[in-house]
Amino acid sequence: MWKFTFRRLVSAVVTIFLIASLTFLLMNIIP
Amino acid sequence: MDKPLFEQYVTYMKNVAKFDFGPTIKYKGRTVNEIIRDKFPISAKVGALSLGLALAIGIPLGSLAALNHEKIGDRLIMLFTTFGIAVPGFVIGTLLLITFGVIFPILPTFGLDSWKNYIMPSIALSLYPTCYITRLTRSSMLDVISQDYIRTAKAKGLNKFIVIGKHALKNSILPVVTYVGPLTAYVLTGGFVVEKIFTIPGLGKFFIDSINARDYPMIMGTTIFLASFIIIMNFVVDVLYPLIDPRIKIR
Numbered sequence: 001m002w003k004f005t006f007r008r009l010v011s012a013v014v015t016i017f018l019i020a021s022l023t024f025l026l027m028n029i030i031p
Numbered sequence: 032m033d034k035p036l037f038e039q040y041v042t043y044m045k046n047v048a049k050f051d052f053g054p055t056i057k058y059k060g061r062t063v064n065e066i067i068r069d070k071f072p073i074s075a076k077v078g079a080l081s082l083g084l085a086l087a088i089g090i091p092l093g094s095l096a097a098l099n100h101e102k103i104g105d106r107l108i109m110l111f112t113t114f115g116i117a118v119p120g121f122v123i124g125t126l127l128l129i130t131f132g133v134i135f136p137i138l139p140t141f142g143l144d145s146w147k148n149y150i151m152p153s154i155a156l157s158l159y160p161t162c163y164i165t166r167l168t169r170s171s172m173l174d175v176i177s178q179d180y181i182r183t184a185k186a187k188g189l190n191k192f193i194v195i196g197k198h199a200l201k202n203s204i205l206p207v208v209t210y211v212g213p214l215t216a217y218v219l220t221g222g223f224v225v226e227k228i229f230t231i232p233g234l235g236k237f238f239i240d241s242i243n244a245r246d247y248p249m250i251m252g253t254t255i256f257l258a259s260f261i262i263i264m265n266f267v268v269d270v271l272y273p274l275i276d277p278r279i280k281i282r
Contacts, residue, residue, distance in 0.1 A: 008266055012263065023254050024043050027247050027251055
C-alpha cells in the first residue's frame with residue numbers, strides 16, 4: 001500500500017514538472 | 032530574460048519547484064501567486080457548490096433511472112441527461128441569464144454579493160457533471176442490480192431502499208469516484224466560460240484575461256496550477272480506490 005502510494009506520488013510530481021517544462025517550451029516557441 | 036534559453040529554463044524550473052511563478056505582466060506590481068491565492072477561493076466556492084449539486088442530483092437520478100430501466104422515468108431522465116451533455120455550459124448560462132435576469136428579474140446577473148448570486152453560476156457549471164454522473168451511475172447500477180447478491184438481498188426480504196442504498200450503490204459508485212477526481216479539480220478552479228459570462232472575478236476569468244493580454248507568466252502559472260490540481264486529485268482517487276472497494280488489490 002505505502003509503496004504504491006509513494007510510487008504514485010513520485011509519478012505525480014514528475015508529471016507536474018513535465019507539464020511545467022512543456023509549458024515553458026511552448027511559451028518560448030510562440031513569438 | 033537576457034540569459035540563454037537553457038539558463039532561463041533552469042531558473043524557471045527552480046522557481047516552479049518553490050511554487051513561485053514570478054510577477055505578472057498585465058497587473059503590474061502583483062505576482063501570479065498573489066492572484067492565484069486571491070482568486071482561487073472565489074472559484075472554489077462556486078465550484079464546491081456545483082460539485083455538491085452534481086453529486087446530490089446525479090447519483091439519486093442515476094439510481095432512479097436504473098431502477099425504472101426501459102420505463103418512462105428512465106427515458107425521461109436519459110432525455111434530460113442527453114440534453115445536459117449536448118448543450119454547453121455557456122449556452123445554459125446565457126439562457127439562465129435571459130430567463131431569470133431579464134424576463135423574470137428575480138436573480139442578480141453579475142458579481143458575488145449575496146447567496147442569490149451563486150444560484151445561476153452553480154446551475155450552469157453543474158449541469159454537465161450532473162448529467163454525466165447520472166449516466167455513469169445508471170450504467171453501473173444496471174450492471175450491479177442484475178448480480179446474484181442483489182437477488183439474495185431481495186430474497187432475504189430486505190427493504191428495497193436498503194438493497195439499493197447499501198448493497199447496490201456501494202458497488203456502483205466506483206466509476207463516479209473515478210470521474211469526480213478530475214472533475215473536482217476542473218470545477219474548483221473555475222469553469223472558465225461560465226465565470227466570464229456571470230462576471231465572477233475568479234481564476235477562470237483571470238485565465239481568459241491573461242490569454243487575451245498575452246500575459247505569459249500568468250498563463251503558465253495558472254496552467255501549471257490547474258494541471259497540478261488535476262494530477263493531485265487523480266492521485267487521491269487512486270489511493271481511495273482500495274478503501275472504497277477492497278476487491279481492488281494494490282500490488
